[in-house]
Amino acid sequence: MRNSEPIRMGKRGTVVIPAPLRRAYRLDQGSLLVAEACEDGILLRPAAVYPVEVYTAERKAEFLLNNAVTPEDYARAVEQVEKLGLNPKKVSPEPPSGTPRAPSVS
Numbered sequence: 001m002r003n004s005e006p007i008r009m010g011k012r013g014t015v016v017i018p019a020p021l022r023r024a025y026r027l028d029q030g031s032l033l034v035a036e037a038c039e040d041g042i043l044l045r046p047a048a049v050y051p052v053e054v055y056t057a058e059r060k061a062e063f064l065l066n067n068a069v070t071p072e073d074y075a076r077a078v079e080q081v082e083k084l085g086l087n088p089k090k091v092s093p094e095p096p097s098g099t100p101r102a103p104s105v106s
């Protein structure tokens with residue numbers, strides 16, 4: 001494979017990356033690339049893409065309650081969970097030791 005391959009720009013700026021380069025860099029249809037302006041021209045490189053988890057209110061409540069270390073932390077977490085509109089008793093199985101449980105709601 002040569003270091004450079006001549007390519008032609010098509011409509012709307014489309015370019016076809018030569019097959020040897022696509023194979024070498026494991027680029028498939030739909031691969032995301034970053035186009036960067038450089039001193040010598042335009043640099044195309046594969047983009048690093050990481051999935052993003054979107055947390056539900058229930059998952060946020062779990063984080064808040066399960067990461068409480070002291071009774072004071074837990075009390076603040078309970079307040080935050082209630083602001084999310086959730087019942088803390090139904091989210092977290094156990095508060096930190098020495099912490100009174102949230103009052104039971106019937």
